[in-house]
Amino acid sequence: MLLEVTGVAVFYGKIAALRGVTLSVDQGEIVALIGANGAGKTTTLKTISGLRPLAAGRIVFDGRDISRMPGHKRVVAGIGQAPEGRGIFPGMTVEENLLMGSYARKGSVAKELAEVYELFPRLAERRSQSGGTMSGGEQQMLAIGRALMAKPRVLLLDEPSMGLAPILVNQIFDIISEINGRGTTILLVEQNAQQALQLAHRAYVLETGRVVKSAPASELLDDPEVRAAYLGGDLDVEGAAGQ
Numbered sequence: 001m002l003l004e005v006t007g008v009a010v011f012y013g014k015i016a017a018l019r020g021v022t023l024s025v026d027q028g029e030i031v032a033l034i035g036a037n038g039a040g041k042t043t044t045l046k047t048i049s050g051l052r053p054l055a056a057g058r059i060v061f062d063g064r065d066i067s068r069m070p071g072h073k074r075v076v077a078g079i080g081q082a083p084e085g086r087g088i089f090p091g092m093t094v095e096e097n098l099l100m101g102s103y104a105r106k107g108s109v110a111k112e113l114a115e116v117y118e119l120f121p122r123l124a125e126r127r128s129q130s131g132g133t134m135s136g137g138e139q140q141m142l143a144i145g146r147a148l149m150a151k152p153r154v155l156l157l158d159e160p161s162m163g164l165a166p167i168l169v170n171q172i173f174d175i176i177s178e179i180n181g182r183g184t185t186i187l188l189v190e191q192n193a194q195q196a197l198q199l200a201h202r203a204y205v206l207e208t209g210r211v212v213k214s215a216p217a218s219e220l221l222d223d224p225e226v227r228a229a230y231l232g233g234d235l236d237v238e239g240a241a242g243q
């Protein structure tokens, strides 16, 4: 396993946000993490990237215990995160924002920049525009592009489709698939459970800080409890679309 999270507990003050989360992500996989608002999805990603300390448990990345490694070293080790919301630098241009993503790397970044512009032609067109004046969807792309500039081995994506129009949602899911196809492992948090499960190899369901289900994504798509809770009831969407 590339990434192994075992029994991780995280508190905000006295409130337990994670109560012993165990999950793993293998090299080359897309793993989805789904769950209701407040279930602990963002906290799980932040804990993996080193933005929240663990109260219990451990995180092993590529065979190495990184539970106490500071966040900036985890970026160098190969853990990349595109945060929930945007978290880009509004006063910097698109290109400057992208270059910030590679600050920790040595050597030329021209190849990575060209790859990001190939994945997101919109960013290439707007390379001199200030980040803060990009639209919501464009800022989302910029945040993902910036995370890719660090050449992560695993990319943590927190709600990449949030706030996007349906056509852009499809585009973002296509791009995630493309990024994975180029060799980057992905841990994906999504409210858009249907599309996330269609894209992912495996998935975990998080409820109030605990993993309550884990299975191949295709199985969860057919799971009555998952359908009722996260996929808009027992409506047979695919069947309806095919008729």
Ligand SMILES: Nc1ncnc2c1ncn2[C@@H]1O[C@H](COP(=O)(O)OP(=O)(O)OP(=O)(O)O)[C@@H](O)[C@H]1O
Pocket (backbone or CB within 6 Å): 012, 015, 016, 017, 035, 036, 037, 038, 039, 040, 041, 042, 043, 044
């Ligand atoms: N900075 C914080 N201070 C206090 N409590 C927090 C903080 N951040 C998160 N929490 C609490 O921790 C729990 C998990 O929050 P988290 O943001 O991980 O949920 P989530 O699954 O990402 O939800 P959403 O789908 O709404 O983004 C929630 O109960 C939340 O209120």
Ligand SMILES: [Mg+2]
Pocket (backbone or CB within 6 Å): 041, 042, 043, 084
């Ligand atoms: Mg969240």
